[in-house]
Amino acid sequence: MNTVEISVIVPIYRIEKYLPQCVDSLLNQSFLDFELILVDDGSPDNCPKICDDYAKKDARIKVIHKENGGLVSARKEGLKSAKGKYVTFVDGDDWVDKFYLDIMFKLADTNKADLVVTGHFREFDGKIETIKPKDVGIYNEKELKSKILPNAIYNGEFCEHGISTYVWNKLFKKDLLDQILFNVPNDVVMGEDAAITFSYLTITKSLVISSTPLYYYRQRHDSIVKSVENPKIEYYRLGLLMNYLQSKLKMSLDENNIKEQITYYLYSQILVRSGGLIYGEDGNQMFNPFLNIEPNSRVVVYSSGSFGQHILSTNIKNNYFKVVNWIDVDYHELKIGDNYVKPISSVSESDYDYLIIATINPSYHKNIKTELSLMGVDEKKIVKINTDFNQVSSLLVQLGFDDEFRFQNN
Incomplete structure (x- = not known):
């Protein structure tokens, strides 16, 4: 050969x-x-x-x-x-x-x-x-x-x-x-x-x-992944991946480490695809990962990527907060609902309560936070995401994931 x-x-x-x-x-x-x-x-x-x-x-x-x-x-x-x-x-x-x-x-x-x-x-x-x-x-x-x-x-x-x-x-x-x-x-x-x-x-x-x-x-x-029409299908597919990873990692890592790594990985993927705010089949909100944001808060969303798009799409359906501006350093023409992507310089024109940096990557988050501070953004207005392990684990159980990370809610 x-x-x-x-x-x-x-x-x-x-x-x-x-x-x-x-x-x-x-x-x-x-x-x-x-x-x-x-x-x-x-x-x-x-x-x-x-x-x-x-x-x-x-x-x-x-x-x-x-x-x-x-x-x-x-x-x-x-x-x-x-x-x-x-x-x-x-x-x-x-x-x-x-x-x-x-x-x-x-x-x-x-x-x-x-x-x-x-x-x-x-x-x-x-x-x-x-x-x-x-x-x-x-x-x-x-x-x-x-x-x-x-x-x-x-x-x-x-x-x-x-x-x-x-x-x-x-x-x-x-x-x-x-x-x-x-x-x-x-x-x-x-x-x-x-x-x-x-x-x-x-x-x-x-x-x-x-x-x-x-x-x-x-x-x-x-x-870029668009609106999630059927969350159960997404959860089922994510469960297949997470369960497979757990089965492969268990020969090399201890149980607690595997659980921590996969729990946060699964949570991050659900956040991106759900737009952060997670709702049950009855339409009631199950989980709000954006700490301190309350209903009707005036919000600026940073990022026109997948997470940012999902935040806007989800909010159109549920109208939890009011998006007053949508910005990105990767400015390009894009519209969801009544919001167009604008350059980050437009943040100074906004009257807002909170700013969401729509990324799950801490390195990106830090860099973006620095750039926004140069535009006069008050650091106290930048939203933190809930990463409490016990609360995240409880959410996954509520959604229908078992101890092996398989999605059971058929």
Whole structure:
């Protein structure tokens, strides 16, 4: 069997607008000893033809056409055909730096690493933000078990991961990935990356974390999760992920640590998708995570991302508080109800009681808080989110999650 150093797997579904840039960036790599596996997951647009056309021009490309089965199944099909010693994943609507494979391979080869983690760029509306991991360094098996795994999902600050969930800024050993990916259920359709990354960490013996950004992640307007029409379906899907993670982590971590990490991770995902305010089937409010905000409070919402959009959408339905302004440093045209996104300078024009920074990442929260203070925002008006462990645990039980994090309310 002809082998290569790296297999690059690209799952593809309805991204014909972005696919050429992705493939071109991979074919333009300075590192040459790789194969490119394009997995057409039953895409109904022009993606299948684009894949085949590229394969005719470059012998490094292998195309797999399959019935639509979701992201996990597409990655599995790609891995079945992979011949590389290492594997990396690239989303078909993203692109990579010319030295993406070269640098990751050298990081892995030099340090005999089972896993390489790098930084990345976030592109949104033409603006590019650099994201760098915090704990840069080389970790052996002992340090992985004592320092990395106990803080991988929740690092002690709500709710920031010690290791990013994404599979696309990482390089995996194929023989180890074979032991993990094929065990991930295909019906895990929320948090697929987390299911792979955190499970893989449990069998990793050597890790390298580099701050070098090499991957361009495209944040698309049409990819942001919109209004949740049926919370039970979302809870069920989140439960599948959390239960799977618990089953994989229990061999490496103590019960209390697992419970803390997954409880806060699940809570954070529910907050984002619910818009914070959580209501029962009877329409009555079950939980308000925004400390001190009372009904009819005048509120400024910062962030036009998923959490911010959900806050506005949920409030339109339930009219708990009055949104007097919606701001973001990533200003772009977007409207929900009567609110348009405005630049952060407009906050000084608002008469408000509270300001919600719609992020669950404490690093982002601190940076945004600093920028807002420069605009004259009173720190006392910035809302804190309830992270009391007992109250959060009680909420999850009320919603229908059991001790194994499965959603039982059918």
